[in-house]
Amino acid sequence: MTENRGASQAAIQYHYDVGNAFYAPWLGPTMIYSAALWPDDAGTPSNLADAQYAKLDWHIASAGLGRGDRMLDIGCGWGGTMRRAIDGTGIGEAVGLTLSEAQANWIEEHHSGQPIRTEIRPWQAYRDNQPFDGIISIGAFEHFAKPEMDRAAKIAHYAEFFRFCADSLKPGGRLSLQTIVWMNVAPEAEAGNLPLHIFPESNLPHVSEVFEAAAPCFHPMDFHNRPRDYSRTLREWIRGLGSKRAELSAMTDGETVKRYRDGFAGFVLGFEKGVIGLTRYSFLKR
Numbered sequence: 336m337t338e339n340r341g342a343s344q345a346a347i348q349y350h351y352d353v354g355n356a357f358y359a360p361w362l363g364p365t366m367i368y369s370a371a372l373w374p375d376d377a378g379t380p381s382n383l384a385d386a387q388y389a390k391l392d393w394h395i396a397s398a399g400l401g402r403g404d405r406m407l408d409i410g411c412g413w414g415g416t417m418r419r420a421i422d423g424t425g426i427g428e429a430v431g432l433t434l435s436e437a438q439a440n441w442i443e444e445h446h447s448g449q450p451i452r453t454e455i456r457p458w459q460a461y462r463d464n465q466p467f468d469g470i471i472s473i474g475a476f477e478h479f480a481k482p483e484m485d486r487a488a489k490i491a492h493y494a495e496f497f498r499f500c501a502d503s504l505k506p507g508g509r510l511s512l513q514t515i516v517w518m519n520v521a522p523e524a525e526a527g528n529l530p531l532h533i534f535p536e537s538n539l540p541h542v543s544e545v546f547e548a549a550a551p552c553f554h555p556m557d558f559h560n561r562p563r564d565y566s567r568t569l570r571e572w573i574r575g576l577g578s579k580r581a582e583l584s585a586m587t588d589g590e591t592v593k594r595y596r597d598g599f600a601g602f603v604l605g606f607e608k609g610v611i612g613l614t615r616y617s618f619l620k621r
C-alpha cells in the first residue's frame with residue numbers, strides 16, 4: 336500500500352470536523368467547498384449555487400462521465416459532486432473517498448437512497464477491483480504534500496496519485512482535477528504564505544509539478560487557470576460568515592469564525608496578487 340505522505344487524517348479532521356452545521360450556513364445548499372466557475376463577464380448575474388453547478392458540470396464533462404457510468408470522487412467532501420452527476424447526468428454509481436467522518440455522516444443523512452458509497456479512507460489505502468469510467472478530484476490535491484517537501488519529493492508523491500488514478504480507470508477513462516497552485520512566490524517564501532493555522536500539514540503544487548507527475552500515466556486534454564474563480568467564491572463565503580456570525584459563533588466560538596474569515600481574506604489577496612492560482616485539468620489515461 337502507498338503510504339499517505341500528505342496531510343494526516345488528524346489534520347483533515349481538525350479542519351472538516353468543526354461540524355457540518357458550521358459549514359452549511361455559508362457554503363449554501365450545494366455544500367461545495369471549492370472554487371466555483373463564474374461567468375467571465377463580471378456584469379453577468381450569477382449566484383454561488385449556479386456557479387458551483389457550472390463548475391461541477393465542467394468536471395463531469397471533463398471526466399467524460401455519461402448515463403449509467405461509474406465514478407470515483409477523490410476527496411468527496413459532503414457529496415455534492417456525486418449527487419450532481421447522478422441527478423444531472425444519470426450516472427449509475429458513485430464512490431466517494433474522504434478523510435472526514437463528519438462528511439461521511441452528512442452524505443449518509445442527506446443522500447440516502449442514492450447509488451453512492453462513501454469510504455472514510457485516503458486514496459492511498461483504497462483499491463477497487465472494478466475499474467471506473469471517470470474520476471473527479473476537486474480541492475483535495477492541496478492536501479497531498481506536506482510543507483517541508485521539496486520539488487522532487489512532491490513530484491514523486493503526486494506521481495503515485497496519478498498512477499493510482501490510472502490503475503483505477505478503464506482504458507480511455509479520464510481524470511478531472513482541480514487544485515490551487517503556487518504562482519509568483521519565491522521558493523523560500525512558500526511556507527510562510529501557507530495558512531497552516533486553517534489547513535495544517537498541507538502544501539500546494541506548481542503547475543509544472545502537476546504536469547510532470549501526470550505525464551507517465553496521462554495525456555493532458557484541457558487546462559485552465561482562473562484565480563478569479565476562487566477570489567469571487569471566497570468573497571461569497573466571507574459575506575456568508577459575516578451575515579451568519581451570531582449563529583456560527585453560538586455553535587463554535589467567535590475565534591473560529593474570525594480564523595476562517597481572516598484565512599479566507601488572506602487567500603483572496605493571494606489570488607488577486609498572483610501569488611496563487613486556481614487550475615482545472617482534464618487528463619486522458621494513456
Ligand SMILES: C[S@@+](CC[C@H](N)C(=O)[O-])C[C@H]1O[C@@H](n2cnc3c(N)ncnc32)[C@H](O)[C@@H]1O
Pocket residue numbers: 339341342347351366367368369409410411412413415416432433434435438456457458459472473474475478479
Ligand atoms: C476542500 S474539500 C473539497 C471537497 C469537495 N471535493 C468539494 O469540492 O466540495 C477536500 C476533501 O479532500 C479530502 N481528502 C484530503 N486528503 C485526502 C486523501 N489523501 N484521500 C482522500 N480524501 C482526501 C477531505 O476529506 C475533503 O473531503
